Amino acid sequence: MIKNFFRAFLATVFILGAIGMNAQTNIYVYKNDGTANKYDLAAIDSISFAVPQESNLLVNPGFEIPDDQTDNLPAPSWLPVDKNWFTTYYPAYTTNTWTSANRVGGGTDGDTFFTSGNGTSIASVRTGTYVGRLLLSATSGMYQLVNVTPGDYQICVNLAIAEISQSVIKSNEAIKILSEDGTTTYGTLPIPAIDRTLMTLVGNVTIPEGVTRVRFQLDQRDYAATPNGQGRAPLMLFDECKFCRDFCAGTENFIDTSGITMPIRKILAEYYVDADGNPTLYFGSAPGTITPSPNNTAVNREFSYLTPGDAFKETQIHPDPDTWDWSYSDPWIQAAKTNGQVLRMHGPIGTQCPP
Numbered sequence: 077m078i079k080n081f082f083r084a085f086l087a088t089v090f091i092l093g094a095i096g097m098n099a100q101t102n103i104y105v106y107k108n109d110g111t112a113n114k115y116d117l118a119a120i121d122s123i124s125f126a127v128p129q130e131s132n133l134l135v136n137p138g139f140e141i142p143d144d145q146t147d148n149l150p151a152p153s154w155l156p157v158d159k160n161w162f163t164t165y166y167p168a169y170t171t172n173t174w175t176s177a178n179r180v181g182g183g184t185d186g187d188t189f190f191t192s193g194n195g196t197s198i199a200s201v202r203t204g205t206y207v208g209r210l211l212l213s214a215t216s217g218m219y220q221l222v223n224v225t226p227g228d229y230q231i232c233v234n235l236a237i238a239e240i241s242q243s244v245i246k247s248n249e250a251i252k253i254l255s256e257d258g259t260t261t262y263g264t265l266p267i268p269a270i271d272r273t274l275m276t277l278v279g280n281v282t283i284p285e286g287v288t289r290v291r292f293q294l295d296q297r298d299y300a301a302t303p304n305g306q307g308r309a310p311l312m313l314f315d316e317c318k319f320c321r322d323f324c325a326g327t328e329n330f331i332d333t334s335g336i337t338m339p340i341r342k343i344l345a346e347y348y349v350d351a352d353g354n355p356t357l358y359f360g361s362a363p364g365t366i367t368p369s370p371n372n373t374a375v376n377r378e379f380s381y382l383t384p385g386d387a388f389k390e391t392q393i394h395p396d397p398d399t400w401d402w403s404y405s406d407p408w409i410q411a412a413k414t415n416g417q418v419l420r421m422h423g424p425i426g427t428q429c430p431p
């Protein structure tokens with residue numbers, strides 16, 4: 077009896093000891109890159125593969141509550157960036173070497189932005205009726221104040237840049253997470269200098285201890301006093317901005333711009349082939365030049381299929397009953413071989429050689 081009790085006592089002690097030794101307050105997720113994430117068990121509510129509802133901290137993130145299209149009344153929740161912020165945040169513009177970084181120029185429209193609902197340049201970026209718009213040739217910006225707790229946040233912004241022909245997209249503009257007064261930078265998301273392309277920018281920022289409020293800011297600078305107007309700001313359009321704790325769910329619904337620069341022939345080769353790799357769709361160009369142009373790099377980059385305009389017609393190849401002339405057609409054959417293209421000959425009978 078005592079023996080059994082003693083055994084039970086020992087077993088109990090052992091179990092308690094094991095629990096005591098192994099009691100953990102953290103859980104670790106090991107990733108295949110060799111790193112691991114640590115989570116506090118007390119802070120975990122549940123673990124799931126389901127994508128959680130995002131909690132976008134921005135109000136009016138798609139600018140669907142518009143302003144009054146004037147310079148004076150910002151859209152609800154979005155505030156204009158005062159022009160003095162630019163000259164405080166960036167070193168003053170002192171020379172006309174407009175290519176140097178971190179300058180800010182004239183900016184007579186320093187605090188203007190407005191929402192816009194029309195114009196062909198925004199058709200591809202707009203969701204809903206309106207987008208936020210930073211003016212062409214204006215130093216301008218908009219921001220929201222967001223209550224935060226220290227930790228990791230994600231930024232997601234739909235962005236389109238237009239009117240580059242009248243301006244220069246600076247390579248050092250960025251979406252910013254700043255202190256409430258705009259003087260401290262917690263994180264930036266660089267804006268690529270790409271014209272007329274819908275971009276979805278995604279980035280992360282860590283809010284440090286002690287910070288309870290930040291400003292989520294979209295801005296750009298115009299360098300008015302530059303040679304030949306080279307420093308003019310383009311038109312920037314924003315829509316569906318997100319600022320979320322940890323990460324923004326639903327980013328899979330953003331349009332992925334990574335493939336937009338893919339040449340058409342590469343898209344066809346990747347997505348329009350049968351099981352044996354044979355093309356199921358041909359998409360090409362009909363160059364009007366009589367001989368292939370070595371400088372026609374856009375055609376060769378984009379198209380795997382060509383129909384030369386006149387080089388294979390009877391007027392070139394067989395201009396009279398005794399003459400055969402391959403001087404125009406042979407270079408096309410050679411160029412097509414060099415560039416890996418299929419040629420569809422337009423001829424030999426055409427409108428230039430009626431019977």
Ligand SMILES: [Ca+2]
Pocket residue numbers: 138139140202203204205206207315316
């Ligand atoms: Ca919108």
